[in-house]
Amino acid sequence: MNETPRTAPGKRLRVLAAMSGGVDSAVAAARAAEAGHDVTGVHLALSANPQSFRTGARGCCTVEDSRDARRAADVIGIPFYVWDLAERFREDVVEDFVAEYAAGRTPNPCLRCNEKIKFAALLDKALALGFDAVCTGHYATVVERPDGGRELHRASDAAKDQSYVLGVLDERQLAHAMFPLGDTLTTKDEIRAEAERRGLAVARKPDSHDICFIADGDTQGFLARRLGTAEGDILDEDGNRLGTHSGAYGFTVGQRKGLRIGVPADDGKPRYVLDISPVRNTVTVGPADALDVHALTAIRPRWCGTPPTGPAAYTAQLRAHGDDVPVTAEPVGDELRVSFAEPVRGVAPGQAVVLYDGTRVVGSATIAATIRHVEEKPPVTV
Known part of the structure; x- marks a missing residue:
C-alpha cells in the first residue's frame, strides 16, 4: 500500500468522497470536483437492514439516503458506488456502544466511526485502490506544515466546528483527509443555497442530529432491547x-x-x-455541586501528530458542542492526566477529552476516571 501522501498544492488528486446522502457531504464532493480533482463518490451501507425512509431528521444510512447520494453524484458528474461496511460498523461502533453503556460509561459513537470506519476501513480500502485522499463533509481544516506534515485545526466558523469528533485521527490519516467545508466562513443556510445553485436536491434535506443507528432516537429503548432489564x-x-x-x-x-x-x-x-x-x-x-470535577485520567490517547513529552497548558473540549476550558495535561505512560483551571461539571467516563493548542487539535483520549476533590490522589485505571 502506498503510504506516501501525494497532496502537493495544485496537484490533481484521486479523491474518494464519502457521501452520506446529506447536504454537507454533497457540497464537499462538488467542491472537490470543482477544484479539479478526480472524484469518485461512495455511500457507506452501514446497516444490515436499512429502512426505506428516515423519520424526520433522525438516523441515516437508509435506502433513501443512498438514493439521495447517488442523485447528487449524478448531478456533480462523478462515478458513484455503494460499499457494504455493515459488519465492520456493527462490530466496531454498535457493539462498542452497547458494551460501553453496559460498563457504566457514556461513549461517543461518532468518534469511534471516524476512527474505525471512515478513516480506517474506508481509508485503507481507498489507498489500496489507488486513491490519494478521502473527502468528507466535516467542518474542520487540515493544515500542511513547512516540513510536509499535517495538522488538524478547527473550522474557520467556530459555530459549525466538528474537529472534536475528528480528534481520534493520527498524522497518517490526516495526510489523506480532505475537508472542503472547513475553511468556509458561511452559514448552514449559505451551504444549502450553494447546493441549490449546484442543482443538488438535498439542499433542503433535514440534518440528522441523532445516533445514526438508533433511528427513532430512543437510546434507552435500544439499550434495553440489547441488554435487557x-x-x-x-x-x-x-x-x-x-x-x-x-x-x-x-x-x-x-x-x-x-x-x-x-x-x-x-x-x-x-x-x-x-x-x-x-x-x-x-x-x-x-x-x-457534587458534580464538580477538578481533574481526570484518560486512556487510549491518540495524537494528531507528535505526542507531547511533558506537562503543558492547553484548552480542552469534553463534548461535541461543549465550550473550551483551560487545562494542564500530561501523558503518563499509556494514560493522559488532565487538571482543570476551574472545576467543570457533567464529565462522564467513556466520553472523549480533546486537547487544543489554539485552533490546532493536539489529540484525544477516552475519560476513564474523574477526581472531584483536589485532595484526592490521581485515580488508578484498571
Whole structure:
C-alpha cells in the first residue's frame, strides 16, 4: 500500500468522497470536483437492514439516503458506488456502544466511526485502490506544515466546528483527509443555497442530529432491547435508597431529567446522576455541586501528530458542542492526566477529552476516571 501522501498544492488528486446522502457531504464532493480533482463518490451501507425512509431528521444510512447520494453524484458528474461496511460498523461502533453503556460509561459513537470506519476501513480500502485522499463533509481544516506534515485545526466558523469528533485521527490519516467545508466562513443556510445553485436536491434535506443507528432516537429503548432489564436501586450520597431503575445503562453522569425518584431533596433543589455502578447495578444521585470535577485520567490517547513529552497548558473540549476550558495535561505512560483551571461539571467516563493548542487539535483520549476533590490522589485505571 502506498503510504506516501501525494497532496502537493495544485496537484490533481484521486479523491474518494464519502457521501452520506446529506447536504454537507454533497457540497464537499462538488467542491472537490470543482477544484479539479478526480472524484469518485461512495455511500457507506452501514446497516444490515436499512429502512426505506428516515423519520424526520433522525438516523441515516437508509435506502433513501443512498438514493439521495447517488442523485447528487449524478448531478456533480462523478462515478458513484455503494460499499457494504455493515459488519465492520456493527462490530466496531454498535457493539462498542452497547458494551460501553453496559460498563457504566457514556461513549461517543461518532468518534469511534471516524476512527474505525471512515478513516480506517474506508481509508485503507481507498489507498489500496489507488486513491490519494478521502473527502468528507466535516467542518474542520487540515493544515500542511513547512516540513510536509499535517495538522488538524478547527473550522474557520467556530459555530459549525466538528474537529472534536475528528480528534481520534493520527498524522497518517490526516495526510489523506480532505475537508472542503472547513475553511468556509458561511452559514448552514449559505451551504444549502450553494447546493441549490449546484442543482443538488438535498439542499433542503433535514440534518440528522441523532445516533445514526438508533433511528427513532430512543437510546434507552435500544439499550434495553440489547441488554435487557435489570432492576436496581437509586441511592443518595449516603447510600439511602430513593427509588429503583430498570437498568443502570439508562443513565449518564450529569443527568437531571427522568430520574423518577419521587422523593424531593431536603433542600428542594434538583438532583443529578453522580455515579453509575454496573457491578452493584446502582445509580447514585446528589446535588449539582457534587458534580464538580477538578481533574481526570484518560486512556487510549491518540495524537494528531507528535505526542507531547511533558506537562503543558492547553484548552480542552469534553463534548461535541461543549465550550473550551483551560487545562494542564500530561501523558503518563499509556494514560493522559488532565487538571482543570476551574472545576467543570457533567464529565462522564467513556466520553472523549480533546486537547487544543489554539485552533490546532493536539489529540484525544477516552475519560476513564474523574477526581472531584483536589485532595484526592490521581485515580488508578484498571
